[in-house]
Amino acid sequence: MLTILPVADTAETALERALPAAPYLRRLHETGVRGHWRDALQAVRDIPADLPEADVMATMRKAKAQLHLSLAAEDLAGVLPVMGVTRALSEFAEECLEAVLRASLAKRDLGGAGIFAVALGKMGAYELNYSSDIDICVFYEPGVFMDGDFSAGETAQRIARDLVRMMQEATGDGYVFRTDLRLRPDPSSTPLAVSTKMADLYYESVGQNWERMVWIKARPTAGDHASADRFLKILQPFVWRRNLDYWAIGDIQAIKRMINSKVGRADFETVSPDVKLGPGGIREIEFFAQTQQLILGGRQSELRDNSTLGALAALTGAGVVERNTAEELETAYLALRNLEHRVQMRRDEQTHTVPAGEDDRKDVAMLCGYADLASFDRDLQATRRCVQAHYDGLFAHEDRALDASPLGNLVFTGVDDDPGTIETLASLGFSNPSAAIESIRSWHRGRVPATRTARGRELLTALLPSMLEAMGKTGEPDEAFRWFSRFFEGMSSGVQTLSMLLAEQTLLDDLVSTLALAPRLAQILSRRPDLLEALVSRQEPPRPVIDDTVSFDGALDAWRRYHREQNFLIGHRLLHGLINARDAGAHWSDLADETIQEMASAAECETEDRYGPRPGSWAIFAMGKLGGRELTAGSDLDIIVIYDADPMVAQTWYTRFTQRLITALTAPTAEGDLYEVDMRLRPSGGAGPVAVSVPAFERYQNHDAWTWEHMALTRLRPVTGDEALCYRIMKIACEAIVARAGKTDGTISQDVADMRQRLYREKPGTGLWDLKTAEGGLVDAEFVVQRDMLLRGEPDAIRSNTREAISCSSLPEAERTLLEEGVTFLQSLQQVHRLALGSEMAGGHIPEGLKDRLCRSVDMETFDALEAEISSVKSKIHMLAVKKLQL
Incomplete structure (x- = not known):
């Protein structure tokens, strides 16, 4: 096994011996950087909030140089153990974040209540290395940050941009930390700072297993720690599920396979491995611990340690991991982290790869206390083999395609319906199980493009239990199955899509619920199944370049x-x-x-x-x-x-x-x-x-x-x-x-009234859910505010947006409030309703799941209460329209 030894007895001597092999440390030393790393921590901690921004940035960058040189010296001498080094680096990052957040708030004359940063990844676990990025998420708590001011969101974005810029902008003094905010919820479509309400909704609805892994290491790092603690408590049910989640193993294994394909599945003979992501590397030790934490941590809270070594110790104490396995993995982890530091301290590069060149590798070996390069290479290989043996053993019995379903019988072979399968489907809410069985039976027979290959049929078999269960959960299984059938039968090839659905349970649930909730979206998906890939990628589609070279x-x-x-x-x-x-x-x-x-x-x-x-x-x-x-x-x-x-x-x-x-x-x-x-x-x-x-x-x-x-x-x-x-x-x-x-002939009011009466006649209301043209609908509100604009004739009051126009109107405050709340209520419902069902309907069937979504869009508890509120709001708006328009 790889053994890291001090290169000298004292920090000063160790640094002197390391300088020829480490250009970055040599440069720091030659430029006169001096002082202890604890003094660097204190220097950042003492930065006053009102210090000019440029001075804050300069102080942090100079302190970082001091910290790096001093830590490297103590690290190489063995004065400070490797996890002490990672903690010092993490604490320094934390103090820097606190400093820039204080400065950003101070320049806006703001208090810090309700805004905070959460550390994730290595920073969250106090495991930063010399050249780490820091992974953080910036959140703000609505109603607390800025005391509920409507500009809170935009202000939070500006503060988040300040944090990133002040931390990673390269100046004459260098940079502090590259700062990565991409682990926030849905980073391709969310701003840099995310409201806690939106984040909670995101994780509750579409959070992934890999995100659960990320949040194992989360901890408050800067800002309002009380708000951060409240938020992390809210997320606990997402991260730590009560039910044993063995399906998480497959998802995590899929992530590992993607990492392997990215860095290349290098064989163990290479002398230049990636000690983080490569086979037998640090990531495999982290996954070994985190996988078992995800599976068991929902019921065994003692397993929820956010550090890698702490998790291994907890798993060993609980009897989950054998003591010998834990000891070997701990030894390997400490050795690989030490090696990672020595690779990075040479040039301050964000690399985890041992250099391939013999001279460079000799320098790394020397920094690890080896005089013999061959011994170094041999011990590193042995360490990696040990790690991977334990890691592969954990996933040896992974099997996503379970032979039996916990739901009951699900048999779709033969020509006669299986009575047990009919019973299972009926228990899920299907009103006509035989019709569903016949459709599935035809799919198994390869009668649609998606199942014309053996692999497609195998994937369908593996997917069916989860798919049917998801349909039952919607409350509209027949409708969900009908739209899923259109979607499935419209695919030109099924292997890729079915593989995605099998690998991502949340994606399958998402698809089925979308099909059941929104017939309009289901119709779009049935015509364009390729749109599903947009959900899988979780990234904005690239905007096409259209210039004069394109026809x-x-x-x-x-x-x-x-x-x-x-x-x-x-x-x-x-x-x-x-x-x-x-x-x-x-x-x-x-x-x-x-x-x-x-x-x-x-x-x-x-x-x-x-x-x-x-x-x-x-x-x-x-x-x-x-x-x-x-x-x-x-x-x-x-x-x-x-x-x-x-x-x-x-x-x-x-x-x-x-x-x-x-x-x-x-x-x-x-x-x-x-x-x-x-x-x-x-x-x-x-x-x-x-x-x-x-x-x-x-x-x-x-x-x-x-x-x-x-x-x-x-x-x-x-x-x-x-x-x-x-x-x-x-x-x-x-x-x-x-x-x-400016005209005084009084025609404006009469013209507006006549026009509204005409619309009543030509487009009479079509029922309660006519939110636009019916009495008390959005058109009534628009007429009231447009009449006000025409009568006043004040340029500043002319606004194209209805809600903005209401707020700028000359109406009494009570009437403005009625209209603002009423229009927001009706527009919110109209948005969800039109998305799901298309144009306004005069009654008709609303899927049960959609009823719930409509309620949530306007914070109503029940659908009956929602319909009562619609009636009340429309009545109030119509009474106001009658009064103002003199109808």
Whole structure:
């Protein structure tokens, strides 16, 4: 086994002997770095909150140099044991985080209540190495941080950015620690600082086994420790499950296989192994302990030590791991961590690989106390073989495809239905078990593309128990099975998708619940099963590069592929509560804005290629729901195109440009479609040109526009195009609205009332769940606030977003509150409802799972209470509309 020996008796002598083999330490020594590492810790601890930021950064970086040199000396001399070194490095990182958090809060004159950082990985376990990243998550507690101020989220993001920048920005004094925030919940779609409420919801709904492993090592490290302790207590049921979770072994083994494929399954003869991720490395020892902690820690709290050696000791004390095994793994762990330090202290590189070059490797061997390179290589190999033997023994009996299901009989062979299987499916809630059995039997017979290979059928057999159980949990197993059948039968090949579902139980649950909750999303998935990969990757799809080298048709297809995944991910996150329903409109609208921008650029290139250079400038404006950033799933886009050029010269060019834009946004291609587009809100509506000149727009708004058109104009918002033109058009629109308010003929109120009465007649309400056009629906609220804007004629009060317009209105406070709460309530419900079921329905069946999701979107306890609240809210809004609009 590898044995690390001191290179000298004292720290000073050890450092002197190490300098020729360690350029990084030599550089620190030559530049005059001196002092003890404990003094470096204290220097950071003593940084005052009001010290200028540049001085805070300089102090930390100088202290790090002092700490590294002093620790290396004591490490090499054996004065400080390896885990003492890792603790000192971790404590230093903690003090630095506290210092930068204090500085960031101080410059904003904020207290620290409700915001905190949690250390994960090696930092969480006090196991940092010389060149470690630090893995942290920054959280804020809603209602505590900034005392519930609406800007708390954005302020927290700024603070998180400060932390990362001040820690890892390279200055003349170097850097402190590379700081990694990617272990936060769903990092591809969440901000740097995450609210504790959102994080709790994420882990409860879609948390993965590998994330449970991550949170084993979690501990508060900076900021409000009381809030951090509350949060970690909330997460305990996620990390430590009461039921024995042997399926976690397979997930962790899959992670290990991915690591092996990344670094290469090097054989044990190599003299240059990765001592962290390679076979027989540090990670295998960590996995050995953490796997068994995950399986048993839910019931045996004494196993929940967050350090590797502490976990091994706890597992040994509980009789889970044999003492000899634990002793060998502990010896190997300490030796490999020591070796890791010596590899890193040579050049301050984030590497875990022993150098391949003989001279470099001799330097490493010398730093480990070896005079003989061959002995060093031999002992390292023996250590790695020992580790892997124990690790492989743990996973030797892994078997995901269980022969028997704990649910009961699940037999789908033969021609007659198995009575036990019918009973099992009936117990899960299936109303017609025979129909499900027949479908599954046909799948086993290879009658769909997914099961035309033996491997596909084997995977289906392994997946069925979990799949059927998940369907039973939805409360709508027949509906879930029907949509799963469409999804499954639409796949061109099943091995990859079934393997993903088998490896990720939460993904399977997620898929089944999505199919049961949201028929609209299920229909999309059944047409595009490849969208499932977007959930597996848990990363934002890469945005396509569309430039002048891409053809018009190529641009349409590329963007449709991107849009399809983004659109689905937004819907999925909304359905499962990872996006707040009240904020969903902004997500849909951002995607629509991006789409218009890219398709307009493609349309411009295509028009110029065919008809010559663009005359003048142009801009595209949103109106309606898009203008207010209130889109829902499947919304149309209300847009207008305005250009600044001589109409006699430019009208034909801009007509062709607009036609291509509409084609780009609406035309179905092999990659699908994007949106329906409505341009009827342009001047003169459907009778006018599709692209409008600035003079025509200005003339129409000031002389010809009806009151209802100016109501619609309050929703105008620029999306893309020439910035100066955007500003000019918004000014024209504002002045037209203000001018109308200046008229004293009293027509505004009457026109608004007449228009609302007309809509009542033409689009009467269709029941309680008509949240838009019915009495007391969103249209009533919009009319009230748009009437207020037109009557006041104050530029600062003209807001395209309904909730913002309400807050800026001249309505009495009680009426503003009623509208703000009512609109937020109705919009939140509409977001989830339209996502799941499509356009407004006049009654009909709502899946049980969707009822629960609708309740959660507005914090209601029961569906009956929710429907009572809808009735109450609509009644209050309608009474206010009758009063204000004089209906």
